[in-house]
Amino acid sequence: MTFRRVALAVLVLLGAVAIAAFAWPGFLLMSGEVPRGSLVFQGRDPDVGYRLFTVRADGSTLRQLPVPLQRAQGFPRYSPDGRLLAFIAEGDDGKEDLYLANADGSDPRSIAPSPGEPEGAPSWSPDGKTIAFSSRRDGNWEVYVVSVDGTGLRRLTNDPGFDGAPVFSPDGKTIAFTSDRGGGNSHIYLMNPDGTGLRKLTSGQDDSAPDYSPDGNKIAFVAFTSGNADIWIMNANGSDPHRVTTDSRFEYNPRWSPDGRWLAFEVYATTFPDIYVMRPDGTDRHRVTNTGRYAGGPAWFPRQG
Numbered sequence: 001m002t003f004r005r006v007a008l009a010v011l012v013l014l015g016a017v018a019i020a021a022f023a024w025p026g027f028l029l030m031s032g033e034v035p036r037g038s039l040v041f042q043g044r045d046p047d048v049g050y051r052l053f054t055v056r057a058d059g060s061t062l063r064q065l066p067v068p069l070q071r072a073q074g075f076p077r078y079s080p081d082g083r084l085l086a087f088i089a090e091g092d093d094g095k096e097d098l099y100l101a102n103a104d105g106s107d108p109r110s111i112a113p114s115p116g117e118p119e120g121a122p123s124w125s126p127d128g129k130t131i132a133f134s135s136r137r138d139g140n141w142e143v144y145v146v147s148v149d150g151t152g153l154r155r156l157t158n159d160p161g162f163d164g165a166p167v168f169s170p171d172g173k174t175i176a177f178t179s180d181r182g183g184g185n186s187h188i189y190l191m192n193p194d195g196t197g198l199r200k201l202t203s204g205q206d207d208s209a210p211d212y213s214p215d216g217n218k219i220a221f222v223a224f225t226s227g228n229a230d231i232w233i234m235n236a237n238g239s240d241p242h243r244v245t246t247d248s249r250f251e252y253n254p255r256w257s258p259d260g261r262w263l264a265f266e267v268y269a270t271t272f273p274d275i276y277v278m279r280p281d282g283t284d285r286h287r288v289t290n291t292g293r294y295a296g297g298p299a300w301f302p303r304q305g
Helices: 001-008
Strands: 038-045 049-056 074-077 082-091 097-100 120-122 130-135 140-146 163-168 177-178 187-191 205-212 218-226 227-235 253-256 263-267 276-278 294-300
Touching: 038 074, 074 120, 074 294, 082 120, 082 130, 082 177, 097 130, 130 163, 130 227, 163 205, 177 205, 187 205, 205 253, 218 253, 227 253, 263 294, 276 294
Parallel strands: 120 163, 140 163
Antiparallel strands: 038 049, 038 294, 074 082, 082 097, 120 130, 130 140, 163 177, 177 187, 205 218, 218 227, 253 263, 263 276
8 A cells, every 4th residue: 555545544544652751841832823712632641542632723722632431542533513523543343433522522422333344534514414524335435424313323425435534615515525436536516415416526646635714715724635534625615726735744634724714634644643723824823732643623612712
């Protein structure tokens, strides 16, 4: 499997990586305007493995969410009203399942179990009633939707290729996702919430990890440029794709802040990623975590302050 294919797989599976301890030296002082808001992300606990953490976007007030599950957890996403948290956690069979908990991590429950097969990368509909996610329950990675009470499970894609990392548009009329259907490179596709109206948006050197801006006009994503992963932005219809970062390090998982003024993303400054924030034009870049251990998959709390 190539490095690019490994990067694509990170979208749906918790990294099975041997990591020593998870150390936090304290928040970093920043220059320029300090980003507002809070982030949730997956990190590494020294005793129990991957867990969910929150941190202010300025790097302060870091804490672990006390999710009462003694299993690996990752890919957290708050509901639009901030009351619930969707995430992926290992089930009894050791495979990743879609879970739902209260925003503080309490009352975790599996809502779409897939015995023997993994699931990944949830995304909320704007009304907070539906979650889109990827699953291999039918033998291949496809995009599914399910109601928050666990009913109404439906498969939206049906292709021999990889389909994953779905994200709803702010108006709920489309779902963007990553696919390598047809073989070769992965690209960003759009479809209607019922799986119809499929159309391809990108045609670069492996494109993945889409995220809509709050106004629905832009999509941030990852594209490989000369073998390196960078953050790109395009119009929601696929026009005007342009590269935002030019760092030689691997950069991934861009996520818009609720006010559209910042992007959170992960940077592989060493073997493992840390979380950064920057303006959508690539300026005013700040480092949020500095762990020397795994800190990735960021998502914003829906209300800033």
